Amino acid sequence: MKYREFGAGGIRVSEVCYGTWRYANPEGFADERSREGAAALREALQRGVNFVHSSHEYGTRWITGDVLRQYPDRHELHHIIKVNEPDFGELRFDRRKFRAQIEDALRELHAEHISIVQHLQRGSVSKDIAYTAAADETRIAEFRETADDLREEFTRLKQEGKVQALASFPYTFGFAREAVTSGIYDGLVAYFNVLETEWLDLFPAMAERGMGFVGIRPFCAGLLTDRRVDRSTLAEDDRLRTPNWDGKYDQLNHIRNELDLRPKSWTEYALQFALMHPLIASTAVSINSRAQLADVLSATEDSYLDKAQLEQIHRLNKAHLRMD
């Protein structure tokens, strides 16, 4: 396992961050999927993964906590947790709720500290438009109004030794620009994969400020894997059959045709792509079985820095999305 620094704050994480969204039953029921997920997490820790992504919204902390409670080196791990405050429909940042999400996570994960708090500024905008520029004006105005409260409460938690770094999950490029220049955040946490590269334009400004980046979903929710890259072979009830994935498959076909891209394995290529830029500390990937873990770990064994390819795909993504 290779390790990288998140920004300039001395947090050294494994390139693979174990994403805990899909790996267990969210109802707290120890079924076959949860047992296999737990075995995969245990093995990942033994093989050097030291970074775990979790959220109170996934319903899987019950099993993550169970595995970690029995893991002797749990205090060496780095946790990144989602903290949504204000949540959708709430107007103002509430210090008490922000703190409670962090203290609950510490207890549930049997952790002494959270390395990266991934803050989601939601607020009064509707969930349906959160990922669109239409939400920017409102979200930025609401963020500015209570940014001092966020800064103060985070500083207090840091002095108590409960947290290390604060990062923004920006939803949009417009909010990301605000987050980078606000002086409040130590970095960004955002989707980053072959089809989602927009943050690259902010990397120079982030590097100048010593900020870090954690990528999420290197497989674009599974689309960029050998199993799902050809949509016609998917089962009728596969989640990537739904129309909201049409645009992403079109975008991928465009890139494949333009570059005549035919990697030996899409699973391997996608994982390596997600780690191509040195500012990216790690990629949070859902690993649901020991077989998936084996593929993910073997993909990270090679060296894979090819910035020319990264820039080429980024240009194609931008041109394609402008056409949509």
Ligand SMILES: NC(=O)c1ccc[n+]([C@@H]2O[C@H](COP(=O)([O-])OP(=O)(O)OC[C@H]3O[C@@H](n4cnc5c(N)ncnc54)[C@H](OP(=O)(O)O)[C@@H]3O)[C@@H](O)[C@H]2O)c1
């Ligand atoms: N807003 C946020 O903060 C946010 C949003 C989304 C995700 N996340 C975090 O990021 C993590 C990853 O997100 P994600 O699950 O959406 O995307 P992803 O990691 O890009 O895709 C994961 C899916 O890829 C498939 N997969 C994994 N390894 C594979 C392999 N070796 N071969 C073939 N298929 C493989 C699995 O599909 P199957 O399901 O079929 O096993 C898995 O569910 C989550 O667990 C969560 O921690 C955070």
